Amino acid sequence: MENLIQVSSEVGTLRRLLIHSPDSGLGKVVPSKAQDWLFEDIVHLDTMRRQEYDFYVKTLLYFLDPDKIKGKLATINADNDRNFFKPDNPEYFNSDKVIELQKLLSDILENDLVRMKLVAAACAIEKEWYTTHDELFNLPPIELAKTLISGSTPSGEMLFPPIPNFIFTRDIGITINNHILLNRPKKQARTREALLVQYIFFNHPIFDAVRKNLIEIPDNETLFLLPEYEANEAQTTLEGGDVMMVAKNHLLIGISERTTVNAAKQVIKILFEKKIVDKITLVKIPNKRDYMHIDTVFTQVKRNVWVLLGSLAKPQLKAEDEVLIKAGLLPSKKAEQVHIVQFRRGQADEPREIASLEELLTEISIYDLGCQPLDVKFIYSGNNEFPYGAREQWTDSCNLLAVKEGVVIGYDRNDKTLEAFKEMGFETIKMEDLLNDFESGKRSPETIQNTFIMLPSAELSRARGGSHCMSMPILRSEL
Numbered sequence: 168m169e170n171l172i173q174v175s176s177e178v179g180t181l182r183r184l185l186i187h188s189p190d191s192g193l194g195k196v197v198p199s200k201a202q203d204w205l206f207e208d209i210v211h212l213d214t215m216r217r218q219e220y221d222f223y224v225k226t227l228l229y230f231l232d233p234d235k236i237k238g239k240l241a242t243i244n245a246d247n248d249r250n251f252f253k254p255d256n257p258e259y260f261n262s263d264k265v266i267e268l269q270k271l272l273s274d275i276l277e278n279d280l281v282r283m284k285l286v287a288a289a290c291a292i293e294k295e296w297y298t299t300h301d302e303l304f305n306l307p308p309i310e311l312a313k314t315l316i317s318g319s320t321p322s323g324e325m326l327f328p329p330i331p332n333f334i335f336t337r338d339i340g341i342t343i344n345n346h347i348l349l350n351r352p353k354k355q356a357r358t359r360e361a362l363l364v365q366y367i368f369f370n371h372p373i374f375d376a377v378r379k380n381l382i383e384i385p386d387n388e389t390l391f392l393l394p395e396y397e398a399n400e401a402q403t404t405l406e407g408g409d410v411m412m413v414a415k416n417h418l419l420i421g422i423s424e425r426t427t428v429n430a431a432k433q434v435i436k437i438l439f440e441k442k443i444v445d446k447i448t449l450v451k452i453p454n455k456r457d458y459m460h461i462d463t464v465f466t467q468v469k470r471n472v473w474v475l476l477g478s479l480a481k482p483q484l485k486a487e488d489e490v491l492i493k494a495g496l497l498p499s500k501k502a503e504q505v506h507i508v509q510f511r512r513g514q515a516d517e518p519r520e521i522a523s524l525e526e527l528l529t530e531i532s533i534y535d536l537g538c539q540p541l542d543v544k545f546i547y548s549g550n551n552e553f554p555y556g557a558r559e560q561w562t563d564s565c566n567l568l569a570v571k572e573g574v575v576i577g578y579d580r581n582d583k584t585l586e587a588f589k590e591m592g593f594e595t596i597k598m599e600d601l602l603n604d605f606e607s608g609k610r611s612p613e614t615i616q617n618t619f620i621m622l623p624s625a626e627l628s629r630a631r632g633g634s635h636c637m638s639m640p641i642l643r644s645e646l
């Protein structure tokens with residue numbers, strides 16, 4: 168029997184994943200808190216759902232669980248109430264392949280002990296009064312799940328802040344072969360997400376088989392003794408967008424605005440001791456909002472094809488600049504560059520440096536995935552044309568989800584990147600057209616190849632996350 172939880176690549180056919188559809192909390196983000204809650208703007212929730220995210224869900228169902236959708240598209244589209252997409256509605260698609268976190272949360276809240284513990288923990292991190300515990304504990308599980316996620320009670324009282332980034336399920340944890348590494352978010356705005364997800368992983372029956380394989384990253388034991396300025400440096404934080412399972416034996420960890428070297432060191436120790444992977448490569452990217460995780464600057468399309476931000480791909484220094492830097496006439500650009508160090512199990516004290524991102528990705532394609540050197544190809548954000556590389560990376564041109572090898576979902580708005588895909592031999596198609604073709608039988612998820620599926624993105628792209636971020640794969644077929 169196929170495992171229920173197993174991910175050993177970024178591009179093997181996707182079989183099961185965790186998602187979270189935009190909830191009502193997202194519609195309550197206010198301008199004064201948008202930045203603190205990690206949104207650059209406020210979004211129009213109804214458009215985000217109907218015109219964008221619902222298409223994403225339908226497409227995922229067509230690839231992963233077609234019986235739930237095939238032949239029903241017209242009926243689903245005609246329902247103005249969107250009942251097919253609401254986890255608490257009898258018409259909900261209720262798939263065990265495209266799995267909604269809100270559904271898992273309401274399942275575990277049926278258990279009194281879990282409900283009591285989680286209410287107490289959520290109230291503690293949100294600094295709520297004792298009376299609120301009772302109020303929440305007495306809610307039915309479905310309503311409680313909605314309240315814990317959206318922050319608002321069924322009567323509309325805004326009890327907690329929303330957790331609008333919960334749609335970016337990539338960041339809550341990472342499947343590494345048949346283990347799950349739990350995240351430790353850097354940002355306060357993502358703390359409640361991490362709590363809800365811990366409870367789901369440790370209590371929901373779908374994770375029974377991997378319960379002993381859940382990995383929590385230990386904190387620096389003396390962190391609470393350090394003064395604040397030192398504690399910041401010593402933090403152990405890691406978010407899923409910085410971790411990529413590129414091959415059965417090889418894991419990448421980004422060192423970024425969100426993931427610290429301390430966390431990476433802990434993960435290396437644990438994964439090597441448990442012999443879960445043989446190679447771990449740390450990829451340090453510039454610490455800035457534009458590139459909060461490594462999956463915002465590169466993702467994989469096929470064994471031999473990657474999409475990435477050209478300005479971070481190779482050292483950019485011109486020879487004459489190097490001379491000026493050495494002479495102290497220009498500041499060093501070192502901090503802006505990418506630094507890559509690779510560790511091997513059994514030789515963890517002899518790391519090797521890799522000169523550039525392109526070199527690393529080429530090595531992965533050749534040595535881990537068996538490609539020929541000349542077959543390795545790069546597609547650049549904005550076709551590497553100034554100023555489109557940076558513009559399109561900002562709206563997630565490099566953040567793609569492979570539903571099978573060579574078939575990726577990405578935002579529709581990154582025109583130059585889409586041109587680059589076409590030049591590389593890919594077809595680009597609007598999600599709505601693809602769904603109609605699937606429904607009419609003109610195309611099928613089994614036979615489709617080398618395609619960029621364009622997800623409408625006017626609202627979704629306002630929070631600095633794309634389809635890679637909006638997915639946590641828990642099962643992919645072996646490559």
Ligand SMILES: NC(=O)NCCC[C@H](N)C(=O)O
Nearest residue numbers: 205335408460630631632636
């Ligand atoms: N893996 C990812 O890159 N996730 C995107 C997270 C976006 C979210 N607004 C955040 O800043 O955390």
